[in-house]
Each structure stands twice: as C-alpha cells, then as structure tokens.
Amino acid sequence: MRLLEYEAKQILGNAGLPVPPGLVMRQDESLEARITFPVVVKSQVPVGGRGKAGGVVIVETIEELQTATDTLFGLDIKGFTPQSLLLEPKLAIADERYLSILLNRETASIQLVAHKDGGVEVESNTGFYREDITPESIPVLSRKVAELFGEENETAIQDIVTNLYECFTANDALLMEINPLVRIQSGAYVCADAKIELDDAARFRHKDWNFEEKRLDANFVTLDENGEVATIANGAGLAMATVDAVAGAGMKPANFLDVGGGANKESVLKAFNRIMEYKNVRAIVINIFAGITRCDEVARAIIAAREEIDSLPPLFIRLAGTNFEEAAVLLKEKDIATLATLEACLDAANEQISKAEVN
Ligand code: GDP
Ligand code: MN
Numbered sequence: 001m002r003l004l005e006y007e008a009k010q011i012l013g014n015a016g017l018p019v020p021p022g023l024v025m026r027q028d029e030s031l032e033a034r035i036t037f038p039v040v041v042k043s044q045v046p047v048g049g050r051g052k053a054g055g056v057v058i059v060e061t062i063e064e065l066q067t068a069t070d071t072l073f074g075l076d077i078k079g080f081t082p083q084s085l086l087l088e089p090k091l092a093i094a095d096e097r098y099l100s101i102l103l104n105r106e107t108a109s110i111q112l113v114a115h116k117d118g119g120v121e122v123e124s125n126t127g128f129y130r131e132d133i134t135p136e137s138i139p140v141l142s143r144k145v146a147e148l149f150g151e152e153n154e155t156a157i158q159d160i161v162t163n164l165y166e167c168f169t170a171n172d173a174l175l176m177e178i179n180p181l182v183r184i185q186s187g188a189y190v191c192a193d194a195k196i197e198l199d200d201a202a203r204f205r206h207k208d209w210n211f212e213e214k215r216l217d218a219n220f221v222t223l224d225e226n227g228e229v230a231t232i233a234n235g236a237g238l239a240m241a242t243v244d245a246v247a248g249a250g251m252k253p254a255n256f257l258d259v260g261g262g263a264n265k266e267s268v269l270k271a272f273n274r275i276m277e278y279k280n281v282r283a284i285v286i287n288i289f290a291g292i293t294r295c296d297e298v299a300r301a302i303i304a305a306r307e308e309i310d311s312l313p314p315l316f317i318r319l320a321g322t323n324f325e326e327a328a329v330l331l332k333e334k335d336i337a338t339l340a341t342l343e344a345c346l347d348a349a350n351e352q353i354s355k356a357e358v359n
Pocket of ligand 2: 119120179180193194
C-alpha cells in the first residue's frame with residue numbers, strides 16, 4: 001500500500017523525524033488565513049516525479065496561490081488527479097540528499113540506501129550507498145552516511161537514521177524514502193518529500209491504518225524493482241500463473257497485477273503508469289481471460305496507454321473471453337497486434353529482450 005505524501009509525513013513526524021509543518025487542502029477549501037508565504041503547493045498523488053510534471057509549485061501571493069490550486073486540482077499526473085494538495089512553507093535549501101530504508105526480498109534483509117545527490121534527478125544517479133541495517137549497525141552506518149553527505153555533525157545523521165529505522169519496523173513498512181532529505185541553510189535537516197509503502201499483509205496488526213489510497217495497490221505487488229517484464233492479468237490465479245510463466249521462460253518479472261473483475265479503462269491505465277516507474281522493463285505481457293472483465297475495456301486502456309505514455313515498452317497481448325471480437329476490432333484499427341496464446345507472448349517478449357540487449 002502506497003501512501004500519499006502527507007500521510008507519509010504524518011507517520012515520519014510522529015516518529016520524531018523532521019517534517020515541515022503542512023496544511024492539507026481539499027478542493028473548494030480556503031486556508032488563506034493560515035498560510036504564510038512563500039509556500040510550496042504539492043499535488044497529493046501516489047506517484048513520483050511530480051516536480052517534473054508540474055505538480056510542485058512555489059507561490060508568493062494569494063493570487064498566485066489561487067491560480068496554482070486551480071491548476072493542480074485539474075492536473076493529471078501519470079493517470080492521477082489529486083483529491084488534496086499539501087501546502088508547506090518554502091524551504092531555504094542548501095543541499096538535497098537521498099535517504100531510504102527498504103525491505104530487500106532478494107537478500108531477505110532491511111537495507112539503508114543513501115546518495116549525496118538527492119532530488120528530482122535521482123533516477124540518473126549511480127553508486128548508491130547500500131548496506132544491511134540492524135539496530136547494532138546504525139552508529140557505523142550513520143558515520144558512513146554523514147561522511148558521504150559531507151556532514152560533520154554525525155549525531156544529526158544518526159538521529160535521522162535511528163528514527164527512520166524504528167519507524168520502518170514499527171509500521172511494517174516495505175519502503176520509506178526521503179527524497180530529498182534537505183539540509184537547510186541553518187544546517188538543520190528536513191524531510192522535504194516522503195514516500196512510504198506499507199506491507200498489506202500486516203494490516204491485521206494495524207487497526208489504525210486508514211489511508212486514502214488503500215484501494216489502489218490492493219492487487220499490485222512489486223516483485224523486483226529491476227525486473228525486465230511487467231505483467232497485467234485478471235484474476236489472482238491467472239496473474240500468478242502469468243508471473244510464473246514469465247519466470248519459467250527465463251525472464252525476470254517485475255510485478256504481479258490482478259486488475260480484477262471490475263477492470264475498466266481507468267484502472268488499467270493506472271496500472272500502466274505504475275509499471276512505467278520500473279526502470280528496466282523491456283516488455284509488458286498482458287494476459288486477460290475475460291469473464292466479468294470486458295476485453296474491449298482493456299483494449300481501450302491499451303490504446304490510451306499507447307497514445308498517452310511516452311516510451312511505453314512493447315506490449316505482448318493475449319486476450320480471450322467477453323467482448324473479444326469488439327476488442328480485436330479496436331486494436332486492429334490502431335495496428336496493435338494480439339497473440340493467440342501466452343506462450344506466443346513469452347516467445348515474442350524473450351526475442352524482444354535479447355534484441356534490446358544487443359543494441
Ligand atoms: P517529487 O518531484 O514528486 O519527488 O516532489 P518533491 O517534493 O521531491 O519536490 C521536487 C523538488 O522541488 C525538490 O527536489 C526540490 O528541488 C524542489 N523544491 C524547491 N523548494 C522546495 C521546498 O520548499 N520544498 C520542497 N518539498 N521541495 C522544494
Ligand atoms: Mn521527491
């Protein structure tokens with residue numbers, strides 16, 4: 001379950017991490033009396049890259065604020081428009097760092113990840129500092145991170161790492177990412193942005209979990225951030241079988257996704273956008289056996305994804321069941337091919353990946 005930024009910051013703030021004082025604004029709500037300018041207005045959508053998409057705006061006056069909120073409430077970011085905006089006093093940024101703690105399924109360990117250069121270009125970074133983290137190793141790791149950041153005040157870093165680690169374990173998180181972790185001009189640190197993913201399987205232990213976006217990720221599981229094949233299927237069984245088949249054919253699946261019986265153009269389009277966050281995906285395998293789901297709705301989402309998403313990886317599509325004929329016509333009009341079997345999709349995906357490797 002992926003939280004919205006303001007929800008993530010509440011959790012971090014409660015754990016003693018330095019988060020900016022923020023106001024959550026809903027549509028048609030006026031908070032003017034409580035705002036001090038300049039203020040940062042941030043779209044609350046559950047995807048990254050908002051800054052680059054125009055979803056983070058700094059304003060100096062009430063008039064600018066009005067314009068910014070009107071724009072942001074109507075601005076679609078990777079398939080999401082916000083139900084709320086987060087308003088925070090603008091920070092006097094000296095440096096932007098990257099810090100996260102995550103559960104690494106491959107090593108079955110919790111890891112600390114850091115980089116000197118945080119901010120919106122973090123995806124192009126290489127050479128991340130990455131170490132397993134335990135309560136005992138925190139002092140040593142914190143010293144290394146302080147060194148990496150060029151920070152003489154090791155205690156400041158150790159406090160942040162300690163609180164973040166405790167917050168991570170206490171909340172059954174899969175990921176807590178602070179990017180950027182800002183050093184402001186006074187020398188203090190502030191979590192300027194926060195991304196949290198919680199483990200849905202731990203819900204029974206957290207009766208207080210009551211987040212806005214919980215419906216979104218219910219049937220979407222990241223298997224490998226660096227996976228090369230993304231999957232879209234319907235029904236948990238078929239989705240699992242599709243993941244297994246991808247792995248069985250010698251490729252690394254990135255995700256499990258069951259779009260569910262109520263799959264429509266919007267929900268499938270959201271899935272595509274979510275998949276675009278993986279950096280190494282070279283092929284998307286779509287395996288739909290439609291009963292309640294309608295193939296034509298899926299086809300419309302596929303067409304929209306092709307039109308709206310830049311550099312969408314090649315699609316390998318197998319559709320069968322309800323409204324297949326209608327879907328076939330829609331896809332054919334757009335020159336989008338479908339294949340008769342999952343095996344054919346996997347063969348074609350494999351070929352595509354070897355081709356991409358040669359280039
Ligand atoms: P993201 O693009 O979705 O990751 O949103 P961020 O909250 O990380 O904001 C993007 C960028 O806005 C940051 O990396 C900063 O460089 C920039 N920025 C400038 N001033 C501020 C500020 O006062 N607060 C925050 N949060 N970001 C700021
Ligand atoms: Mn960010």
